[in-house]
Amino acid sequence: MERRxxxxxxxxxxxxxxxxxGLNNGPxxxxxxxxxxxxxxxNGSFDGSSMxxxxxxxxxxxxxxxxxSSNLSVTGLATAVERVTVTxxxxxxxxxxxxxxxxxxxxTRVTLFDxxxxxxxxxxxxxxxDRAALLITFGNAxxxxxxxxxxxxxxxxxxxxxxxxxxxxxxxxxxxSGKLTAWSMRFSTGEQSAITDASGNYQxxxxxxxxxxxxxxxxxxxxxxxxxxxxxxxxxxxxxxxxGGIEFGMLQPPGMISGSVWDDRNxxxxxxxxxxxxxxxxxxxxxxxNGKLDVATEMSVITGGQGxxxxxxxxxxxxRVREVVxxxxxxxxxxxxxxxxxxxxxTKPTLAPAGPIRPGDSSPVPQLQGKFTKxxxxxxxxxxxxxxxxxxxxxxxxxxxxxxxxxxAQSKVLLRNARAGNTLVQLRLRSGTDPAAxxxxxxxxxxxxxxxxxxxxxxxxxxxxxxxxTNDPDYPNQYFHTLMQNQLAWDTTLGSANVxxxxxxxxxxxxxxDLAPNIWTNPGEIAGNSIDDDNNGYVDDVHGxxxxxxxxxxxxxxxxxxxxHVTGIVGGRTNNSIGGAGTAGGVTIMPxxxxxxxxxxxxxxxxxxxxxxxxxxxxxxxxxxxxxxxxDPSYVAALQYIYDEGVLHFNSAGNANTQNPIxxxxxxxxxxxxxxxSDQKSFASNYGWGxxxxxxxxxxxxxxxxxxxxxxxxxxxxxxxxxxVAALIWSVHPTxxxxxxxxxxxxxxxxxxxxxxxYADELGxxxxxxxxxxxxxxxxxxxxxxxxxxxxxxxxxxxxxxxTVDVANVFDGAxxxxxxxxxxxxxxxxxxxxxxxxxxxxxxxxxxxxVGTNRLxxTVDVxxxxxxxxxxxxxGLTDPFGQSIDGNxxxxxxxxxxxxxSIDGVSTPAMVTVASGLETTGADFGNRYxxxxxxxxxxxxxxPNPTGxxxxxxxxxxxxxxxxxxxxxxxxxFSDTSILAGLASV
Numbered sequence: 001m002e003r004r005x006x007x008x009x010x011x012x013x014x015x016x017x018x019x020x021x022g023l024n025n026g027p028x029x030x031x032x033x034x035x036x037x038x039x040x041x042x043n044g045s046f047d048g049s050s051m052x053x054x055x056x057x058x059x060x061x062x063x064x065x066x067x068x069s070s071n072l073s074v075t076g077l078a079t080a081v082e083r084v085t086v087t088x089x090x091x092x093x094x095x096x097x098x099x100x101x102x103x104x105x106x107x108t109r110v111t112l113f114d115x116x117x118x119x120x121x122x123x124x125x126x127x128x129x130d131r132a133a134l135l136i137t138f139g140n141a142x143x144x145x146x147x148x149x150x151x152x153x154x155x156x157x158x159x160x161x162x163x164x165x166x167x168x169x170x171x172x173x174x175x176x177s178g179k180l181t182a183w184s185m186r187f188s189t190g191e192q193s194a195i196t197d198a199s200g201n202y203q204x205x206x207x208x209x210x211x212x213x214x215x216x217x218x219x220x221x222x223x224x225x226x227x228x229x230x231x232x233x234x235x236x237x238x239x240x241x242x243x244g245g246i247e248f249g250m251l252q253p254p255g256m257i258s259g260s261v262w263d264d265r266n267x268x269x270x271x272x273x274x275x276x277x278x279x280x281x282x283x284x285x286x287x288x289x290n291g292k293l294d295v296a297t298e299m300s301v302i303t304g305g306q307g308x309x310x311x312x313x314x315x316x317x318x319x320r321v322r323e324v325v326x327x328x329x330x331x332x333x334x335x336x337x338x339x340x341x342x343x344x345x346x347t348k349p350t351l352a353p354a355g356p357i358r359p360g361d362s363s364p365v366p367q368l369q370g371k372f373t374k375x376x377x378x379x380x381x382x383x384x385x386x387x388x389x390x391x392x393x394x395x396x397x398x399x400x401x402x403x404x405x406x407x408x409a410q411s412k413v414l415l416r417n418a419r420a421g422n423t424l425v426q427l428r429l430r431s432g433t434d435p436a437a438x439x440x441x442x443x444x445x446x447x448x449x450x451x452x453x454x455x456x457x458x459x460x461x462x463x464x465x466x467x468x469x470t471n472d473p474d475y476p477n478q479y480f481h482t483l484m485q486n487q488l489a490w491d492t493t494l495g496s497a498n499v500x501x502x503x504x505x506x507x508x509x510x511x512x513x514d515l516a517p518n519i520w521t522n523p524g525e526i527a528g529n530s531i532d533d534d535n536n537g538y539v540d541d542v543h544g545x546x547x548x549x550x551x552x553x554x555x556x557x558x559x560x561x562x563x564x565h566v567t568g569i570v571g572g573r574t575n576n577s578i579g580g581a582g583t584a585g586g587v588t589i590m591p592x593x594x595x596x597x598x599x600x601x602x603x604x605x606x607x608x609x610x611x612x613x614x615x616x617x618x619x620x621x622x623x624x625x626x627x628x629x630x631x632d633p634s635y636v637a638a639l640q641y642i643y644d645e646g647v648l649h650f651n652s653a654g655n656a657n658t659q660n661p662i663x664x665x666x667x668x669x670x671x672x673x674x675x676x677x678s679d680q681k682s683f684a685s686n687y688g689w690g691x692x693x694x695x696x697x698x699x700x701x702x703x704x705x706x707x708x709x710x711x712x713x714x715x716x717x718x719x720x721x722x723x724x725v726a727a728l729i730w731s732v733h734p735t736x737x738x739x740x741x742x743x744x745x746x747x748x749x750x751x752x753x754x755x756x757x758x759y760a761d762e763l764g765x766x767x768x769x770x771x772x773x774x775x776x777x778x779x780x781x782x783x784x785x786x787x788x789x790x791x792x793x794x795x796x797x798x799x800x801x802x803x804t805v806d807v808a809n810v811f812d813g814a815x816x817x818x819x820x821x822x823x824x825x826x827x828x829x830x831x832x833x834x835x836x837x838x839x840x841x842x843x844x845x846x847x848x849x850x851v852g853t854n855r856l857x858x859t860v861d862v863x864x865x866x867x868x869x870x871x872x873x874x875x876g877l878t879d880p881f882g883q884s885i886d887g888n889x890x891x892x893x894x895x896x897x898x899x900x901x902s903i904d905g906v907s908t909p910a911m912v913t914v915a916s917g918l919e920t921t922g923a924d925f926g927n928r929y930x931x932x933x934x935x936x937x938x939x940x941x942x943x944p945n946p947t948g949x950x951x952x953x954x955x956x957x958x959x960x961x962x963x964x965x966x967x968x969x970x971x972x973x974f975s976d977t978s979i980l981a982g983l984a985s986v
Contacts, residue, residue: 011203012246022226030200035217037193048190092178093440105163117141131206216248225249255914264926277307282324291799320909333926372453380449386423419644480696485771495586496731502612505563507556508591509705520590548596568703569720583724602634613645623716639668652715654686664690667852674718693764695721739880743810748772780886780893781809790901816849827868873897
């Protein structure tokens, strides 16, 4: 256990006091790089100094089982060492192999750390300081920030600091190496101090109890506004505690901004002598750049009778000055339809893994999170011969160490994705090889797209991934057939044996009398001859494969029943006078046991999906929780593989009653919510915009091992009901593509929004209906909603930089991805669409559309100004059958989706630089009143606005063409009938 004297600390902030009131509030903000110190001698000035020295004896390679040194020269210190800190950066494939010692010119040795961290954790600009709060051995890798060293640097106090200091690095284990890339030392003398960080915060640590005078160094050109006395007296009464909130206010002599606002009648952006001022307009400093005035925190003024304004007490620096554009006006100056940078948000939770390394990545190997196997890693390799590519590349670089680390004879290809042009390799590690070290070794190979551990998911600390909830033997048996109209669908088909549905689960009672007739038999395999007859890599896989146990026995073990129950829901034999019936009781079921008594790993899941696609399955059902898989690149690669093979994948939505579960980011899958006999969301079912469909999953009666039956509840039960309907569709339409089947399934579901007012449009496209699915013609696809744009005819007073579009149906991905089918259009200065000054505003979509995609994410790639806009989803958008979009929702395709709106009150900023004590002038704003007016009373619009006022003219002096002066603001925006005609022409 570490033993040390407990010491206290003082913390606070140095802030820019915008209004000079000595209080840290409102528009005030922290200042970086300011010095706060303990005035121990009470003279009111900082009596301290520090000198920093960096080593030029870098980089230094740290080989296996070797001690390496790097020197640093110190000169010019006037006193003996009082306080020293050390900062270093080390990249190493296994940091716990390292011991690092600092040696003074006189030979004193201090161990900074020994055997800390783990595999490839690294030290990234890590500082060692005796006053740090956390000992290095208790830190979390990768090490960044400040830590106490294992031995105290106070051992150097009193020594002469000038001379050559040496950093000694020892690697005591074989198989890993690294490099010291930089190190430096800082020597401090005199009064103790701290420097504020980027937010203006500071902390002085390591203080014994007592009373301290705390001051801030006032920068040149500033005055201190807080504390009024210039000093804080701080009393520390307890060790190992801290006093916070000790603040210092600073203020530079302010500057000024001035300008004017005028009526730019000819819209040229230049004020003419005949163009009047606009009085009563608001101008403000947009400190947070959100395009609107935040009254409580931002400076604002009102223009006077001559349209002029002035800001006083403006902090020096660059500021965005905007005007509040009044209703019916548009800004003509500072308008920039190009070049404004836009931050593009991710459309969904990222699929980037927390640990895979990409080629050319010079960053440290991240700490491997979670539980993973020690015997292999998974590698995505460009090309279709990935195993050979890896072998050749590694052998060419370091043949001896490669042979020591990797066993290529026991390695294998899990996935070979011809469409994506890559291979997923399970690379076997030899005994003693650390997975992180292996990943680090292969990360720089050009052909490697990423590398990842083989994660283990069924640890005891995690909930059961099989997503069922409870037994309910009193519930009426198989109500779901009537609700889904299965009996009516069975008049068309019971399901074709040519349609293979793979079930990935915990085992299957393949001899159950209600299942045995439908269990898949591998036509290329001869049972019991111990030969891989069909050369698919699996011996005697007559009825599927047990990937959990690596055998051909797919039967459940240890009391497992989940897979048997799920299988009966999809494919329990129909019309056989035995037990119950499955939704698609005539299809073929391929049993794939991927969960069991052994580790449930990334490789097991990937191999299971590859087996399904490779052996003819059209549908894969996974009634398991996959939220934690979202960041596993191997799982994503497996999903993408079966997607590229045209397989339709169903997955349970989850039973956590969670909105927008993480798994919904996986658009290769259809996620199924659970509903009850009243078409209401089941109590535990997840929901959200990324859920694709609902199906009955509460109180579902189905098969159980030993020829028995049981009633269970969960999204695990809902999912096979949806998969069964898809199997019926494919049975009736065997030539349809996966996308067409998915479109028919989603497009014929029954809306249950009325039964679920609290979850409207969050239970997917509706509850599946098998009868409609196999008999109805599909309606044209629709857009469900647009988020981030005003409602039809609405007005936005904010900047619009991004928005999303939710689709209600499955579309043809090629038409979704075609940029020509999406358009944002500005009506121009004449406020009329389809005239010469219309402008197409560049937008970008950031969604890779797949059948499970429900939300498209767009960004507006330029700054936009006030005016009329319409967002258009064109008639080129079609479903997989070629039906054009039903844009107006009338049930007939062939019309574009149009959202017309206006932006008002938003202005493009004038970027104004203010110098201390000086005035910046000329921040002017021209505006044009863009609603046509009838000034001469002839009943026609288009007359100029003579008033020079910022409000819409009313009364006898000015009239709107064909409008009463009492119209609402929105009516006034659309008062020009030519505008309405332009909108109608789209």
